[in-house]
Amino acid sequence: MKLAATVAVALHDDDELPRRLDYSVIGRLLAYTHRYAPLRNKLLVLVLARAIQTPLLTWLTAKVISGSIAHGDYSKVCLGVAGFLVLELFTEAVFVFRMHLALRLGEAVVHDLRNELHRHMMEMPLSFFQQTKVGRLISRMTSDVDNLRIGVQDVAFVSMIQFGTMVISALLMAYYDWMLFAVVLAMVPVLWWLIEYFRGKMILAYKRVQASFSRVTATLAESVRGIRVIQGFVRQDVNGGLFGGLIHDHSRNNMEAVKLSAVFQPLLEFNGQLFLAVLLVVGGYRALHGTISLETLIQFLFLSNLFFGPVPVLGRQYNNALTAMAGAERVFELLDMQPEWSDDPAAKDLPEIKGRVQFRHLNFEYVPGEPVLHDINFTAEPGQVTALVGHTGSGKSSIIKLVAKLYLPTSGEVLIDGHRVETISGLSLHRQIGTVPQDNFLFSGTVRENILLGRTAATDAEVAQALDALDVRDLIEELPQGLDTQVGEKGVNLSLGQRQIVCFARAMLANPKILILDEATSSVDPVTEERLQSALMKLLEGRTSFVIAHRLSTIRHAHAILVMERGRIAERGTHEELCLHGGVYADLYRQFIGGSVPGAAA
Numbered sequence: 001m002k003l004a005a006t007v008a009v010a011l012h013d014d015d016e017l018p019r020r021l022d023y024s025v026i027g028r029l030l031a032y033t034h035r036y037a038p039l040r041n042k043l044l045v046l047v048l049a050r051a052i053q054t055p056l057l058t059w060l061t062a063k064v065i066s067g068s069i070a071h072g073d074y075s076k077v078c079l080g081v082a083g084f085l086v087l088e089l090f091t092e093a094v095f096v097f098r099m100h101l102a103l104r105l106g107e108a109v110v111h112d113l114r115n116e117l118h119r120h121m122m123e124m125p126l127s128f129f130q131q132t133k134v135g136r137l138i139s140r141m142t143s144d145v146d147n148l149r150i151g152v153q154d155v156a157f158v159s160m161i162q163f164g165t166m167v168i169s170a171l172l173m174a175y176y177d178w179m180l181f182a183v184v185l186a187m188v189p190v191l192w193w194l195i196e197y198f199r200g201k202m203i204l205a206y207k208r209v210q211a212s213f214s215r216v217t218a219t220l221a222e223s224v225r226g227i228r229v230i231q232g233f234v235r236q237d238v239n240g241g242l243f244g245g246l247i248h249d250h251s252r253n254n255m256e257a258v259k260l261s262a263v264f265q266p267l268l269e270f271n272g273q274l275f276l277a278v279l280l281v282v283g284g285y286r287a288l289h290g291t292i293s294l295e296t297l298i299q300f301l302f303l304s305n306l307f308f309g310p311v312p313v314l315g316r317q318y319n320n321a322l323t324a325m326a327g328a329e330r331v332f333e334l335l336d337m338q339p340e341w342s343d344d345p346a347a348k349d350l351p352e353i354k355g356r357v358q359f360r361h362l363n364f365e366y367v368p369g370e371p372v373l374h375d376i377n378f379t380a381e382p383g384q385v386t387a388l389v390g391h392t393g394s395g396k397s398s399i400i401k402l403v404a405k406l407y408l409p410t411s412g413e414v415l416i417d418g419h420r421v422e423t424i425s426g427l428s429l430h431r432q433i434g435t436v437p438q439d440n441f442l443f444s445g446t447v448r449e450n451i452l453l454g455r456t457a458a459t460d461a462e463v464a465q466a467l468d469a470l471d472v473r474d475l476i477e478e479l480p481q482g483l484d485t486q487v488g489e490k491g492v493n494l495s496l497g498q499r500q501i502v503c504f505a506r507a508m509l510a511n512p513k514i515l516i517l518d519e520a521t522s523s524v525d526p527v528t529e530e531r532l533q534s535a536l537m538k539l540l541e542g543r544t545s546f547v548i549a550h551r552l553s554t555i556r557h558a559h560a561i562l563v564m565e566r567g568r569i570a571e572r573g574t575h576e577e578l579c580l581h582g583g584v585y586a587d588l589y590r591q592f593i594g595g596s597v598p599g600a601a602a
Contacts, residue, residue, distance in 0.1 A: 025328050026321075029151060032109045039105055046098040047157050051164025053091040055306060059172060060084050062302035098157070106153025113145050117334065125339045126406045127366065135218025140334050143213060144327035151324025159317045162310035169307040176296050176303070183282055184304060187275045191268075191311065195318070198264045205257035206322045210330060212250040219246055261319055268315045279304050341408050349428035353417045354382040355513040355544030357403060362412030364398060372398050373567045376412070380560070385545045387555035389585060390564030396548045399564075400516050403546060405429050416514075434512030438548075440499035442491030447476060448483040450491075450502050454510030466508040469538055472501050508539055515545040561585065 033040045064080035117140065174181045223230065223239055230239050279301065287297045357380040364373040373395050380386045388396040401407050402414050405421045414421045416429065434454065442450045451463055463483070467473040475498070479485040491499040507515060517536075537557070549555050556575045563571035563578065563585045571583050578585035 022325060022329070025325055025332065026151075028332065029109075029148060029324075029328050030156065032112055033105060033152065035112065036105055036108050039101060039108070043098065043101040043105060043157060044160075046094050046101065047160050048164065049094050050091070050098055051161045052168060053087065053094065054161075054165050055168040055172065055303070057084065057087055057091060058169075058302050058306045059299070060087065062299045065298060102153040102157055106149045109152045110145055110149045113148065113331065114141060117141055117145070117331065120335055120337075123339065123342075124337070125341065126401070127340060128337070133218035133222065135216075135221035136214050137334075138221060139214040139217045140331055143217075144210065144330045147210075147323050147327030148331065150320050151328065155317050155321045155324055159314060159321075162313050162317070166307050166310050169303045173300055173303045173307065176299050177292055180279065180283055180286075180292075180300055180304075183279060184275070184307065187278070194264075194267060195315075198260060202257070202260050202264070202319065203322050203326075205253070205260055206319075207326050208253040209250070209257050210323075210326045212246070212253045214330075216243075216246050216250050219243055264319075265312055265315055268312045273308075275308055276301070276304060343425050344422060347423055347425045350416065350419060350424040350432065353432055353513050356380070356382050356415075356417050357514065357544055357546075358413070358415040358418075359399075359402075360413040360415070362402070362409045362414060364402060364407065364410050366398075366407075371410070371567065373402075376569060378560070378562060378569065378572065380544050380546070382544055383542050384559040385540050385547060385555075385557070387547045387549065387558035387561045388564060389549075389555065389561055389588065390570075394564035395567040396564050397518065398567075399562075400518065400546050400548065403514065404433055404435065404516065432513045433516065434507040434510040434514070435516045436500075436503045436507050436518065438518045440491065440496065440503050442487045442494070442499055442502060444487070444489050446481075446484050446486055447479065447494075447502055450487060451483075451505045451509055454506040454508070458509055463505070463509060466505050469508055470501070470504055472505065475501055476505075504536075504539070513543060515540065515543045517545065517547045517549070563588075 060080065060083060064077060064084070121137065170181070170184070173184065219242070223243065230236060283292065283297045283300060286292045287294055292300075359376045359378050362373060362376040363371055364376075365371040376395075376399065378386070388399060390396055398407075402409060402421075405414075405424075405426050408422060416424065421429070443453070448460075448463065451466070452458055454466075455462075460483075464473065467476055476482060479494075479498070485493070487493050487499075487502070491502070494502070547555050547558060555561060558575065560572060561575060561578055562569050563583070565584060571578055571581065571585055573581065575589075579589060
């Protein structure tokens with residue numbers, strides 16, 4: 001067994017203390033563009049061109065005003081305007097292509113991230129999904145990844161353009177008049193202090209927005225899944241109040257973030273205009289005293305406006321960067337979660353098995369220090385039916401999860417045809433196991449598609465054979481479109497009994513060596529159950545089968561019955577042997593039939 005370096009249990013929505021932009025997270029996000037290097041590199045070239053073009057347009061405008069127009073040279077004015085129009089058209093063409101490539105790159109990265117997230121979640125153990133709210137996973141896959149899209153396609157490249165524009169403008173200003181440029185540099189610390197003051201507050205605000213939205217989606221998903229319970233117990237108002245509280249909390253967090261942004265953005269713009277006013281006073285004073293020419297002052301004012309113009313844009317991109325970073329941290333938190341266990345790198349594929357299952361001195365606990373199974377020992381021979389009986393929480397489901405290698409034993413051994421489950425790959429074992437779960441889960445699609453999950457390459461004739469073997473073909477044909485009937489989400493268009501039949505047919509088609517029936521007939525009415533009993537015997541024939549059932553009539557013919565009590569095997573034997581013994585099983589059977597058990601010990 002390969003133990004993970006970090007054991008992940010569940011996702012949490014923690015509001016962390018504010019901190020600086022995490023450049024390791026940003027670097028990791030940008031690493032997803034390496035696969036699209038040609039596209040990214042073309043985009044970088046256009047970004048560089050865009051960063052140069054805007055200062056050139058401003059410089060050309062100031063040159064025409066301060067030179068040709070000021071001197072009344074109409075021919076040079078016309079040439080300047082023509083040159084401006086050509087450069088402007090080229091600039092707009094670059095802008096269109098830059099936007100197009102940025103959108104393509106953003107979508108490509110989002111596509112890869114969502115695929116990676118899905119693959120990673122499919123590899124996580126059952127315990128992860130039992131301890132993590134579905135809404136949180138949906139939030140990671142939707143809103144968090146969408147926030148990353150903004151970070152990839154907008155923040156990085158728009159910031160590069162704006163920063164490049166500022167650098168080129170600064171170089172041109174320094175070239176025209178270094179003293180005025182020194183005034184500009186003296187104002188930079190004011191901007192730096194302003195950004196630093198709001199940085200921590202805004203990081204925390206955006207983290208709270210992301211966390212509260214995740215709680216909203218998690219609660220919504222839970223409410224949708226539990227709508228029958230909500231309506232059945234008339235909890236609409238109660239659940240509505242709880243959900244309303246979460247919505248209020250999310251709205252409050254949004255408003256706090258918006259208020260900060262509403263103060264931050266105008267302050268940036270105000271500072272930019274204030275700095276221009278200072279430059280106008282200083283520059284005007286020097287121009288009036290002949291220290292600099294009017295042409296230089298005009299050029300400098302145009303360039304300084306271009307220098308301070310990107311500041312509000314960079315402020316907005318900073319906000320977007322915080323949002324993207326918060327989403328990235330949450331997405332990478334999920335991607336970095338390691339399963340509690342995984343197949344050993346040396347694990348081998350399991351060859352075709354006969355189906356002998358052994359438990360040797362097995363102990364198991366979901367939570368360290370809280371054992372749920374104690375010293376379990378039994379052997380299920382190929383073709384034998386082993387029934388598991390006991391009260392809720394006695395350990396029945398834990399045993400079948402260990403058989404299917406959904407969990408590994410804490411101590412002791414589980415052997416399949418003599419192979420310890422730790423030494424075989426999970427996929428090779430699962431291909432030879434069929435399961436009929438208690439919840440009768442069906443995927444959206446047709447009845448045929450759900451049956452074919454048992455063996456996707458099966459033909460229609462083989463599907464019909466499976467239905468005939470179960471003697472339920474007529475029940476499927478009675479559906480509105482037969483095998484092509486849409487089952488709806490989670491099989492909502494079918495009755496509980498019909499869903500159970502589809503699950504039975506799926507298991508029959510899979511033809512597994514080991515079969516697990518978890519409350520297999522709990523949702524079938526007595527008439528349908530009677531029809532299925534003979535078909536079940538055919539399904540169980542030649543297969544090692546584990547059956548959990550509260551209806552004791554379904555396990556009377558089992559080769560061995562294990563009576564579970566508080567995580568231990570309290571009794572074992574056949575139906576007749578256990579009834580004669582007069583213990584726990586006999587009491588359960590007496591309750592089931594509503595009378596005394598013939599031949600039971602007094």
